[in-house]
Amino acid sequence: MGAHSTQQHAIAPATVLRGPGAWHDSIALVQGLCQRPLILGRSPATRALRLQLRTDLEQQGLQPEAAELEFDCCEEDLGRISAEITSLGCDAVLAAGGGKVLDAGKLLAHRLKLPCITVPTSAATCAGWTALANLYSPQGAFQGDVALDHCPELLIFDHELVASAPARTLASGIADAMAKWYEASVSSGASSDGLVQQAVQQARVLRDQLLLEAEAALAEPGSDAWIRVAEASGLTAGLIGGVGGARCRTVAAHAVHNGLTQLEASHGQLHGEKVGFGILVQLRLEETVGGSQLAAQARRQLLPFFQSLKLPVSLADLGLAQASLQELQEVATFACRPGSDLHHLPFAVEPADVLAALVSTTTACPALSSLDG
Known part of the structure; x- marks a missing residue:
C-alpha cells in the first residue's frame, strides 16, 4: 500500500459511557437506538445480572428479549440466534458478558445490520470496543477473525459491573x-x-x-x-x-x-x-x-x-x-x-x-x- 493511499479506520464506538453507574445513565441512549433489543449472554454466573438489565430496560418502556450462547462465538450459535432475532423482531443486539459474548453480539449486529450495544462484565479483553470478532468451533478451537464495518454504536463500561468480576x-x-x-x-x-x-x-x-x-x-x-x-x-x-x-x-x-x-x-x-x-x-x-x-x-x-x-x-x-x-x-x-x-x-x-x-x-x-x- 502506498504512503498516500486511502485507508479506512474503525477507530472507536460512536459513544462510550464509563464510570460507576454507567449502565443506568446509558438507558436513555439505549432507548434512542432501539425499542426491542436482544440481550445476549452466555455464562450462568452473569445470568442474574442480565435479568436485572432486562428488568431495568422494561421499567423504562422497552421490550427486550433474551438469548444465550451455548458455545463460544461459533457459527452454530450465530445461525440459531440470528433466526431468533429475526422472528422476535428485535431491532438491536445488546451483548453483556466477556469477550466471546461481545464478539458474537457484534457479529450478529453486523450481519443483520442492527445497532450494537456492548456491556462488558469484566476487563478481560477489549472486545467491547473493537470492530473485530473471533470465530471458534463449537469445541472452542479458534478458526479465524472477521473484520466488521464499524465499532459498536454504544459501549457501556460500568465500573461496578466490571469490578464484580473475578x-x-x-x-x-x-x-x-x-x-x-x-x-x-x-x-x-x-x-x-x-x-x-x-x-x-x-x-x-x-x-x-x-x-x-x-x-x-x-x-x-x-x-x-x-x-x-x-x-x-x-x-x-x-x-x-x-x-x-x-x-x-x-x-x-x-x-x-x-x-x-x-x-x-x-x-x-x-x-x-x-x-x-x-x-x-x-x-x-x-x-x-x-x-x-x-x-x-x-x-x-x-x-x-x-x-x-x-x-x-x-x-x-x-x-x-x-x-x-x-x-x-x-x-x-x-x-x-x-x-x-x-x-x-x-x-x-x-x-x-x-x-x-x-x-x-x-x-x-x-x-x-x-x-x-
Whole structure:
C-alpha cells in the first residue's frame, strides 16, 4: 500500500459511557437506538445480572428479549440466534458478558445490520470496543477473525459491573493489553505513517502503565489504580488497534493463542492468559531465531511480573504439563499456518521454531525436557 493511499479506520464506538453507574445513565441512549433489543449472554454466573438489565430496560418502556450462547462465538450459535432475532423482531443486539459474548453480539449486529450495544462484565479483553470478532468451533478451537464495518454504536463500561468480576479476569485483560506493545512494535516495522507511529507509542505508554499499576489495581478493586488499569485493558487497548489499523496487527502472541485453542486441555484458560504466554513465546522466537538480545531482556522482565499476577508462564500453568509432542506440534503448525499473524515477524519462522520456543518458555513439562534448549 502506498504512503498516500486511502485507508479506512474503525477507530472507536460512536459513544462510550464509563464510570460507576454507567449502565443506568446509558438507558436513555439505549432507548434512542432501539425499542426491542436482544440481550445476549452466555455464562450462568452473569445470568442474574442480565435479568436485572432486562428488568431495568422494561421499567423504562422497552421490550427486550433474551438469548444465550451455548458455545463460544461459533457459527452454530450465530445461525440459531440470528433466526431468533429475526422472528422476535428485535431491532438491536445488546451483548453483556466477556469477550466471546461481545464478539458474537457484534457479529450478529453486523450481519443483520442492527445497532450494537456492548456491556462488558469484566476487563478481560477489549472486545467491547473493537470492530473485530473471533470465530471458534463449537469445541472452542479458534478458526479465524472477521473484520466488521464499524465499532459498536454504544459501549457501556460500568465500573461496578466490571469490578464484580473475578480478579483473574483483570489479570487476563492486562496480559492481552500488554500484547499491543510487543506485537504492534514488531508488525508496524519502520512505518512512516504518523497514526501508526502514534499508536505504537501509545501501546508503549499502555505497557508502562500496566507494569507500574497492575499489582496495586488487583490488590484494591475499585481504587483509582484499578480504574486506570481496567480502562487501559478494556478501552485503551481497543483504541490503539483502531488508530493503528492494519499496521498494528497481532503477531506471534495471538498466533500462539490461536494454536493453543486447538487443544481441549487449554480451554480452561482465559483468552488473555494464553495471549500472555504467547508474548513470552514471541520474545523467545525474537531471541532465538531473530537474534534479539532486547527480546531476551524483555522476557526476563515479564516473567516475574506475570508470575506476580498469577498468569501462566509455562505449559504446566496452562494445563498442558502432560501434552504430547504430537499435540504441541499441532499448536506450532496451526500458529504457522498460511496467513497467520505470526508471519508479521520480520524473519521466517517454521513450526519447529515455535515448538522449541513453546518448550523452552516452559518450566515444567517433563515429557518434553529433552527438547528444552
